[in-house]
Amino acid sequence: MLLCQILVNACDMRANWGRREEVQPHTKRPDAGARLRILTGMAIYDTLGASYGRTRQPDPRIAAQLHAALADAADVVNVGAGTGSYEPPRTVLAVEPSHVMLAQRPPRSAPAVRAVAERLPLCDNAADAVMALLTIHHWTDLAAGIAELRRVARRRVVVLTWDQRIFRERFWLVRDYLPRAAAFDDTRAVPIDRLAALLGGARQETVPVPHDCTDGFGAAYWRRPRAYLDPQVRAGISMLAQTGEDALAPGLAALADDLATGRWHERHAELLALDAIDVGYRLLVADI
């Protein structure tokens, strides 16, 4: 019997793992709050995620760092899994609330269920490791979600997020051009100390962003500034998509102007010599 079937049987739930279906978390009838959280998660990425696969391909260097953090895990659950980026081969289950994201998972990827982090449809100690990558800032109840990761993990929880204080100070796009995007991220970024405390203690690893990063998240194009003028690139970055085009327009016009006149390259000449930078992305690794 597949491990994922064992997990579900142990929780007394029914799901068809050949398809991607919503399952009932824990209780047979989820309460109104849980239903609302499912709907909220859907609403965000059913809108934001339509072109995710086009600009958000896993970066091999970030994948290597993440997989090293999961190295000794026999089985892994991916929460907020999206299209399945960075899932190691021994991933037994992906948890994701958005239909649009689930529909973009490759055909032979791990089985997936539509559910939210705050109420995982899994029994206690279900897998060696649980990972949650670039997702916690979307959760409606961070403490509940992290408690769920810890409940489900036997040995390790791995979270990829960013330190907003470092990000807004070091990343030229939000610092010099898009302060309203920085202000939006202020409202949702999770302070690293708070996250570490919720995890019951965690070691932190810096995640450098390569200059040619293939995963088009917020700072992926730090050495390719023209990319931020592309609406498709912006659509794949929730910080920009959720801040809204009207709020971004003046800063993007200033960036276009600075690129046309060569001012951006004069100001950032030192960046062009770097292969990777630390703009605040952090991997938190918590042993249970």
Ligand SMILES: C[S@@+](CC[C@H](N)C(=O)[O-])C[C@H]1O[C@@H](n2cnc3c(N)ncnc32)[C@H](O)[C@@H]1O
């Ligand atoms: C930026 S994407 C990251 C996806 C994937 N982890 C990756 O690294 O490519 C954020 C994901 O979090 C999901 N999400 C939003 N709210 C969630 C929640 N409450 N619980 C679990 N996932 C959630 C979104 O649907 C989306 O797929």
